[in-house]
Amino acid sequence: MYHIAIRRKEMVMLNQSITHSVVNTNAPHAVPSAVAPAANPFAEITGHAGLIASEFSYKKDEEIYGEDEPAEYVYQVISGAVRSYKLLSDGRRQIGAFHLPGDVFGLEFGSAHRLAAEAIIDTTVRLVKRRSLEQAAGTDVAVARKLWTMTAHDLRHAEDHMLLLGRKTAMERVATFLLEMDRRLAVAGMMALPMCRRDIGDYLGLTLETVSRALSQLQSQGILGFSGARQIVLRNRQRLRSMDA
Amino acid sequence: MYHIAIRRKEMVMLNQSITHSVVNTNAPHAVPSAVAPAANPFAEITGHAGLIASEFSYKKDEEIYGEDEPAEYVYQVISGAVRSYKLLSDGRRQIGAFHLPGDVFGLEFGSAHRLAAEAIIDTTVRLVKRRSLEQAAGTDVAVARKLWTMTAHDLRHAEDHMLLLGRKTAMERVATFLLEMDRRLAVAGMMALPMCRRDIGDYLGLTLETVSRALSQLQSQGILGFSGARQIVLRNRQRLRSMDA
């Protein structure tokens, strides 16, 4: 399983090296470095330590790295969306987090990735070598602190998500999800979900049918509206919050 | 809710300051500092930074700190056991972790505790001021790295636990729990669980009845034996591992 995953990844990387060009930081893209440092962890780190960042693109559903694969890089989403997940041997999947533009993912303390990562849609990432980050952290306390910050942020999310997965009802989970996505990707009061119903279900510990039914019910209650299955506008955040347990 | 929690804690602390003595590190107690530094995070940190550590004791079911309470201290279990948990407004509880002798808990990146903590049984902890740790991390990269390590360790556990809560069956959850406790607290092939069935249920996202039924079934299959409800001996770890999904 482990070795197969590695081999598959190497082939993918090879293929990509041919079909995509690797370019320097600050290409004309989303999340420009003009953004305040506090909001852009990579800029903050590279600014401090002068690290080299590259860009890379993945097609929809393409694996970025596998579970237990050596963690060679740390990534930041420039555009697109990524899912991080674990699998059981029979294929059951738990998505631990969705990564949206600006988010850093793939940062590990140990030598291997604890979750696999895949592009949900066509996605471009910025990446830096883990080793160079570690090195910078060894001399620069600000970098070391930033690494801790990022891991602590992931831990906070995981702690909230354990409560959701262990104790919330289906409707409460969906309400929590909608409020999270609203906060993270709403533009002009509307959100364009990059992920399908199955991804949402695997994030919330539900089936895709249960997610669909909950969304339909919220629509019939006038709490949200659709323009196409993945374009959602929240019409009553307050009522949604009251359903979030 | 927030203010009530704080006030309650202050009263508890006050009460304890009177009834328990606060002493220096290296009192004649469990987890001696003779242990290798790598296995004793506190010794490692205090050794580097010369921090002051104190001891403190809590009675069974006593609150150590509340959710959202300012995180003034970081703790290490000397003896006893602690549960960290979140509550929903209607009382549903998700235990995120059990802390056993040697474990560090209560370390936060932000200013407040994300989970509450209670002693499961009479418990003694070692504690250091968070502020002094932060200060040490600001000048000593080794301390900064250690803080990151500890948070990363908690994150790894939370990631594994999300998979359990989102996707494992009741029997798989109980099998995972038994193997975790076997690894962490088995002595002479036997484990003495400090927590009740309800705690186990709230850790695994199950009811206490479901936990009890799973344990009974494992006993009837000869995979484990009881001497009293909380003394368990695993008779067939291999079969248990095969049930862990």
Added chain:
DNA sequence: CGTCGCTTTGATCTAAATCAAGTTGAGTGG
């Protein structure tokens, strides 16, 4: 404009929750 993957909706099933007694055993007081 046809196709195929995604989504919705309906019918049925089931794992685990809930409700409900008993049973056990650790700790207490006589």
Added chain:
DNA sequence: CCACTCAACTTGATTTAGATCAAAGCGACG
């Protein structure tokens, strides 16, 4: 030292939230 008590635990009966199975819609794309 024994018996009493009460919380913890086990076990059984029933219910139910969500899963599973099944079949239409729909909508984006070639």
